[in-house]
Amino acid sequence: MDRIDALRLFCSVAELESFTKAAEREAMTPGAASKQITALEQRLQARLFERTTRSVRLTDAGEALLDRVRPWLDEYDGLEQGVADARSAPAGVLRVAAPVDFGARRLLPIVTRFMNEWPGVEVRLSFADRMVDLVNEGFDVGVRIGNLPDSALIAKRLAAACMTAVASPDYL
Numbered sequence: 001m002d003r004i005d006a007l008r009l010f011c012s013v014a015e016l017e018s019f020t021k022a023a024e025r026e027a028m029t030p031g032a033a034s035k036q037i038t039a040l041e042q043r044l045q046a047r048l049f050e051r052t053t054r055s056v057r058l059t060d061a062g063e064a065l066l067d068r069v070r071p072w073l074d075e076y077d078g079l080e081q082g083v084a085d086a087r088s089a090p091a092g093v094l095r096v097a098a099p100v101d102f103g104a105r106r107l108l109p110i111v112t113r114f115m116n117e118w119p120g121v122e123v124r125l126s127f128a129d130r131m132v133d134l135v136n137e138g139f140d141v142g143v144r145i146g147n148l149p150d151s152a153l154i155a156k157r158l159a160a161a162c163m164t165a166v167a168s169p170d171y172l
Contacts, residue, residue: 004076006040007069009033010048014066017056091120097134098143103127107143 005026012022013033023033041048048062058066098107103125111123126132126139134142134153148155 006036009036010040011070014058089120090118093122095124095139096141097126097132097139099145100127100129
């Protein structure tokens with residue numbers, strides 16, 4: 001058990017005034033909870049609880065620690081939740097490069113649906129009929145049509161493209 005978990009257990013014991021109830025809340029045995037609090041007391045070199053067979057009460061040192069730890073744990077829990085929330089919903093800027101015709105005909109409807117589903121993502125489209133340098137020009141995604149040269153980039157085939165040569169009868 002790490003120090004944050006030990007402090008969380010300390011707060012539970014103080015709130016519930018019971019090692020047994022706190023251990024149940026923290027999913028451990030009462031004996032393990034008692035050992036963790038004893039280890040915390042040894043690390044802090046202070047007795048945190050007055051224990052009897054019928055009750056558990058905070059000492060002055062325990063009261064002082066609780067006053068300082070409770071707001072800090074609330075802040076820490078908020079920080080953890082914020083990180084988890086940030087990871088669960090995509091957000092930021094997504095730069096996409098694509099050929100002009102493909103981008104206008106095929107990509108725009110897909111990107112519009114994507115932006116409606118993930119409003120935290122700002123999509124910046126760049127349509128050009130040249131082979132853009134994705135890395136040096138700062139693109140996250142690039143759509144290519146045709147064979148790709150060897151590179152360290154990760155490529156995924158989206159669809160097969162059928163090429164047909166056509167000409168007017170007068171030209172032929």
